[in-house]
Amino acid sequence: MNGKASPSVDEKMGTVKIKINKDAHITVNKEHCKDCITRPCLVVCTAENYQWDEKQEELIFNYEGCLECGACRIICPCDAITWSYPEGGYGVKYRFG
Amino acid sequence: MDKVTCIVVGAGPAGSACAFALAQKGIETVLFERGRVPGEKNVSSFVLYTSELKRLIPEFRKDLPVERTIVRTDQVQLEPNDAKALTSYNYRWIDDPLAFTAFRRKFDAWFAKKAVDEGVQLISGMKVSDLIKDGEQVIGVRVGAEELYADVVVGTDGFHSIVGEKSGLVQIWQPERCFLAAKEVLDLPSEIINERFQLTDGIGCEQGIYCYHMNDLDVFSATLYTNVDSVSLAVFARLDELQEKNIQLHEQLEMLKQHPYVDNLIKGASLREYQAHLLPDGGRINPKSLYGNGVLLCGEAGGITATVTGMGIPTCLLSGMMAAETIGDAVKNKDFSKHSLKNYLKYLDSTALLDMVHKSRKESDYYASTARSDGPREMETAADIYNQYWETNVKYLSKPSFSLLVELYSRIGQYRIPGFVRWPITALVKLFQIPARLVQVIKRRLRGRYYEWKS
Numbered sequence: 001m002n003g004k005a006s007p008s009v010d011e012k013m014g015t016v017k018i019k020i021n022k023d024a025h026i027t028v029n030k031e032h033c034k035d036c037i038t039r040p041c042l043v044v045c046t047a048e049n050y051q052w053d054e055k056q057e058e059l060i061f062n063y064e065g066c067l068e069c070g071a072c073r074i075i076c077p078c079d080a081i082t083w084s085y086p087e088g089g090y091g092v093k094y095r096f097g
Numbered sequence: 098m099d100k101v102t103c104i105v106v107g108a109g110p111a112g113s114a115c116a117f118a119l120a121q122k123g124i125e126t127v128l129f130e131r132g133r134v135p136g137e138k139n140v141s142s143f144v145l146y147t148s149e150l151k152r153l154i155p156e157f158r159k160d161l162p163v164e165r166t167i168v169r170t171d172q173v174q175l176e177p178n179d180a181k182a183l184t185s186y187n188y189r190w191i192d193d194p195l196a197f198t199a200f201r202r203k204f205d206a207w208f209a210k211k212a213v214d215e216g217v218q219l220i221s222g223m224k225v226s227d228l229i230k231d232g233e234q235v236i237g238v239r240v241g242a243e244e245l246y247a248d249v250v251v252g253t254d255g256f257h258s259i260v261g262e263k264s265g266l267v268q269i270w271q272p273e274r275c276f277l278a279a280k281e282v283l284d285l286p287s288e289i290i291n292e293r294f295q296l297t298d299g300i301g302c303e304q305g306i307y308c309y310h311m312n313d314l315d316v317f318s319a320t321l322y323t324n325v326d327s328v329s330l331a332v333f334a335r336l337d338e339l340q341e342k343n344i345q346l347h348e349q350l351e352m353l354k355q356h357p358y359v360d361n362l363i364k365g366a367s368l369r370e371y372q373a374h375l376l377p378d379g380g381r382i383n384p385k386s387l388y389g390n391g392v393l394l395c396g397e398a399g400g401i402t403a404t405v406t407g408m409g410i411p412t413c414l415l416s417g418m419m420a421a422e423t424i425g426d427a428v429k430n431k432d433f434s435k436h437s438l439k440n441y442l443k444y445l446d447s448t449a450l451l452d453m454v455h456k457s458r459k460e461s462d463y464y465a466s467t468a469r470s471d472g473p474r475e476m477e478t479a480a481d482i483y484n485q486y487w488e489t490n491v492k493y494l495s496k497p498s499f500s501l502l503v504e505l506y507s508r509i510g511q512y513r514i515p516g517f518v519r520w521p522i523t524a525l526v527k528l529f530q531i532p533a534r535l536v537q538v539i540k541r542r543l544r545g546r547y548y549e550w551k552s
Binding site for chain 2: 007009011012013015017038040043044046047048067068069070071073074075083084085086087088089091092093094095096097
């Protein structure tokens with residue numbers, strides 16, 4: 001309303017401490033995504049971890065910046081996303097939850 | 098082969114409460130936590146009510162890590178170009194606090210430490226990945242390559258419950274039953290907080306914010322509360338609505354921050370931490386999904402939370418305590434089958450927990466349907482709801498009126514039932530409520546007499 005530049009999600013994610021595990025806790029069956037019409041994961045992810053690559057026609061995601069809400073797991077209409085919590089000790093570390 | 102009596106999975110409020118109560122009964126308990134320290138995975142978007150904590154740890158105030166004591170509570174209605182606020186200060190809460198603001202990283206660690214002091218063995222930094230079963234009976238958990246056996250496993254592992262799903266008790270949540278929350282903790286010097294919110298040191302403010310017609314999402318809610326030198330601002334929306342209307346929640350949060358009302362309060366603040374969490378919206382319908390052979394579900398894992406009313410932590414805590422009672426009985430009878438653990442429902446019914454969950458569910462259904470079409474509620478209604486939140490909700494241990502019809506009615510709200518069926522039932526319930534209330538009052542009197550006589 002006052003036209004301030006709002007910080008991007010990337011900047012916001014800079015405030016979150018995450019210990020990255022080399023084994024991904026999210027895997028996506030990208031074949032399913034090609035046929036997916038709505039692709040709600042692009043919308044609901046609060047960390048914008050899912051992007052659609054128009055040229056390659058492929059879903060790009062990174063599990064490293066995950067806030068572990070699991071919204072993608074719930075919303076995925078074609079069961080493409082396999083999601084579990086990261087292994088013990090890894091993943092997001094909130095200091096002021 | 099290592100074996101203990103009870104394994105509790107997840108050191109949140111429900112897990113720690115359950116483990117604490119079990120240890121008090123002298124039952125050997127192991128508490129697992131996937132974070133390096135309890136609390137680092139958890140996000141709260143509301144204040145911490147201590148009514149139930151008081152039952153478990155009466156002297157909790159000595160070292161409870163809190164930020165501010167809630168004295169000021171606001172109900173705020175925002176529209177794009179106006180704001181209405183109902184502010185209320187309750188000064189008796191200074192001496193007799195009802196709720197605090199707190200950081201979960203500190204609170205959960207404190208609570209788990211209390212359980213450890215009682216004799217619970219806490220294993221943190223380890224994720225329980227699977228259950229070990231002997232036929233139908235759950236007999237232990239798998240943690241990485243290791244196995245640990247137990248008579249009973251309590252699932253307090255939150256929203257995406259591994260224990261719940263692996264035991265087959267619950268399914269993955271449906272999007273229309275989920276609230277997505279995005280939250281920011283914003284740095285603001287405590288003098289400025291005191292000035293802007295009209296507070297003094299140690300005294301805090303909590304605001305429930307309802308936003309109407311701000312964008313395609315006709316109605317959405319937010320909370321704003323004060324910590325010592327920061328404020329927490331969270332927004333919530335239903336997952337299915339976000340999908341339907343193609344709205345990103347963090348944009349919603351930014352939009353709210355630019356509203357003059359919110360902007361005036363948080364002007365100049367810098368971001369300390371960004372958080373997101375998913376919440377179940379008022380419980381799973383089937384109470385049978387709360388217990389199985391050698392397994393119990395508490396807190397968010399079983400859907401025993403009251404998201405809309407903001408009573409998440411005490412409801413989880415209480416359900417953990419009730420699970421501990423159930424296991425106490427089961428240990429005495431040496432029976433850990435489904436049949437024995439069914440007593441959990443009896444214990445839950447001795448409180449008003451399940452009613453509370455249903456109420457929360459109805460509230461959220463209300464937001465989903467009525468509020469959307471009717472537009473902003475009148476402030477009087479908001480005042481009514483406010484009173485319910487702060488006065489009656491915390492006294493929910495005494496069970497409210499309970500007749501078969503009321504029960505039926507409270508459950509009917511969950512289904513989309515045509516008006517011509519619902520209306521006669523509503524009318525009947527209203528009619529029957531009067532004698533039911535009378536019966537309730539008489540019962541309560543009699544019960545009081547009975548206890549007086551007994552003591």
